[in-house]
Amino acid sequence: MKLFYPKVFKEQKVISALFTESNREFVNKSGKITGLNLGYNTEASDTEVDHNFITLFSEIEWEKDQLALANQVHGTDIKYVSKPGVFEATDGFVSDQSGITLGIRVADCAAILAGDPKNGVIGAFHAGWKGADGNILTKGINKMIELGADTTEIQVYISPCISLNNFEVGEEVASKFPERFVDRTSFKKPHVDLKGFLLWQLLNAGINQKNIDISTECTVQDDRYYSYRRERDKAGRMLGLIKLNK
DSSP states (O other), X not given: OOEEOOGGGTTOSSEEEEEEOOOTTTSOTTSSSOSOOOOTTSSSOHHHXXXXXXXXXXXXXXXXXXXXXXXXXXXXXEEEOSSOEEETTXXXXXXXXXXXXXXXXXXXXXXXXXXXXXXXXXXXXXXXXXXXXXXXXXXXXXXXXXXXXXTTTOEEEEOOBOOGGGOBOOHHHHTTSOGGGEEOSSSSSOEEOHHHHHHHHHHHTTOOGGGEEEOOOBTTTOTTSOOHHHHGGGOOOEEEEEEEOO
């Protein structure tokens, strides 16, 4: 199984984090959606997705029953988590409780995993264009600070997501972003630089650039990832996970 462990969290033992790939060639080859699809809002049955979760947590040897998952709605509601479970209409989590795993699912949007190992605070946020425009990342960092996190200590990973080259939008979306993150000259229609915008928000929030790890990969271009824009209803979901270790 192919899993990515962000380098920004590798040099300490307080926080563990990872991001899944589609794993079509390794897992669930005959499923309704092949690979390690972790989305219950897909064409796959709940039984199939349940099995994929069991497969993943068996591989990584984390406690599945300590997982907090969101039923994401492309909003900006962020919940403080002190226990596992499924949280409705939620697109972000923060926590200072060890052992709890925060999970965010994506298929072109960015999964953002953040943690302050010194002060023991973590966050996980879902950012497509709606979440980004709604400042979910800035709100999330502020909620981490309320729990005791320090911006000089916060480390952040931004997962593979849709790239500028593939993020064609209408004017109604383009107009929501600063012009520096909209390319109006290289393509027939405007394209938005989601990753660039999220980085800009982190820097404005006071996060040190050396503590930010941004994937250069594009979910639309690379078949190692699920992409709703490329696959539509046949797309599965990847999962970003972060936890404070006991």
